Amino acid sequence: MTNNKPTRRVAIVGTGLIGASWAALFLAKGLDVVATDPAPNAEARLKEFVASAWPALARLGLSPGASQLNLKFTTDLAEALANVDIVQENGPERIDFKQKLYEQLDELLAPEVIIASSSSGLTMSEIQKGAKTHPERCVIGHPFNPPHLIPLTEIVGGAKTSEATIQRVEEFYTSIGQKTVRVKKELPGHVANRLQSAVAREVYYLVAEGVVSAADVDTALCWGPGLRWGIMGNMMLNHLGGGPGGIEHFFQQFAGPMTAWWKTLGAPALTADVQKMLIDSVHAEVGSRSIEELETERDELLISLVELRNKRAQIAASHKAAAE
Numbered sequence: 001m002t003n004n005k006p007t008r009r010v011a012i013v014g015t016g017l018i019g020a021s022w023a024a025l026f027l028a029k030g031l032d033v034v035a036t037d038p039a040p041n042a043e044a045r046l047k048e049f050v051a052s053a054w055p056a057l058a059r060l061g062l063s064p065g066a067s068q069l070n071l072k073f074t075t076d077l078a079e080a081l082a083n084v085d086i087v088q089e090n091g092p093e094r095i096d097f098k099q100k101l102y103e104q105l106d107e108l109l110a111p112e113v114i115i116a117s118s119s120s121g122l123t124m125s126e127i128q129k130g131a132k133t134h135p136e137r138c139v140i141g142h143p144f145n146p147p148h149l150i151p152l153t154e155i156v157g158g159a160k161t162s163e164a165t166i167q168r169v170e171e172f173y174t175s176i177g178q179k180t181v182r183v184k185k186e187l188p189g190h191v192a193n194r195l196q197s198a199v200a201r202e203v204y205y206l207v208a209e210g211v212v213s214a215a216d217v218d219t220a221l222c223w224g225p226g227l228r229w230g231i232m233g234n235m236m237l238n239h240l241g242g243g244p245g246g247i248e249h250f251f252q253q254f255a256g257p258m259t260a261w262w263k264t265l266g267a268p269a270l271t272a273d274v275q276k277m278l279i280d281s282v283h284a285e286v287g288s289r290s291i292e293e294l295e296t297e298r299d300e301l302l303i304s305l306v307e308l309r310n311k312r313a314q315i316a317a318s319h320k321a322a323a324e
């Protein structure tokens with residue numbers, strides 16, 4: 001399957017939390033979006049979301065031609081899929097639902113149209129069993145919530161996904177500014193959610209064991225490793241953690257102590273009592289602040305960090321171009 005046609009028109013199937021956010025991002029990148037969702041008021045909710053996300057997207061930089069007016073909505077699946085170049089599917093996270101939907105998508109779409117699923121927990125090998133004729137064009141394109149602000153997409157193929165599909169979808173996401181990660185083996189939670197889950201397990205353990213409060217464990221995370229993780233990942237930071245000797249020296253120094261700590265890491269049982277303790281500790285940390293206030297604070301800092309990182313990337317690219 002080859003296709004060199006530029007991607008201009010995207011279908012969003014399912015406009016809940018993730019679909020609406022993808023739609024806003026695609027519009028900001030100057031693409032035409034046609035969305036479909038059978039839920040009552042779906043169109044109004046989608047347009048409201050896109051309007052509310054637009055100021056942040058404008059701050060991060062709109063592509064030429066970007067407009068909220070390039071969004072069309074229909075409850076008719078066939079109409080939504082007509083003449084699209086790619087589908088981003090964000091329906092409910094149930095395998096029976098997705099397989100049935102993929103059967104319909106596969107029948108309605110031309111064979112070269114990629115179907116990317118946002119699924120967080122299902123494997124493409126299972127989902128694509130629904131696509132009877134062209135399973136090779138089905139792939140996971142898993143975003144991080146909210147996709148219009150967090151520029152990460154994990155790409156995972158299933159047993160029947162073609163290499164051409166993986167390459168084309170990677171090019172598409174990269175072309176709209178996403179950082180892509182190619183996950184080479186199907187695993188529950190892909191990669192980024194597994195990383196979060198590993199940290200969450202220890203966080204819950206430390207709070208449940210009374211080692212720290214929720215407030216203190218969050219301080220330890222976001223003012224320590226979290227600050228660095230927003231800039232460089234574990235592997236690169238380990239390289240710097242070894243000083244002038246780099247990663248080789250890091251392992252000489254820390255391989256022993258680190259593997260000894262691993263043996264003491266927790267595996268808490270999230271019983272009703274443990275959950276109650278964690279919930280009480282979180283409420284003590286939150287105090288009187290509303291969810292809206294906390295969301296505003298998170299988004300403001302997040303946008304500032306993404307802006308800063310984009311600016312640094314542009315400077316690095318112009319230095320590289322000047323050196324060539």
Ligand SMILES: NC(=O)c1ccc[n+]([C@@H]2O[C@H](COP(=O)([O-])OP(=O)(O)OC[C@H]3O[C@@H](n4cnc5c(N)ncnc54)[C@H](O)[C@@H]3O)[C@@H](O)[C@H]2O)c1
Binds near residue numbers: 038039090092120
């Ligand atoms: N919530 C997250 O943090 C998150 C993050 C990354 C990926 N995902 C994945 O994104 C997908 C959607 O998750 P969500 O959180 O947006 O769920 P959601 O419940 O908010 O949205 C699902 C939408 O699908 C719609 N829908 C139902 N039947 C449909 C049909 N036949 N055709 C089109 N749309 C239909 C529903 O009306 C609903 O609006 C899931 O696969 C999930 O794993 C979720």
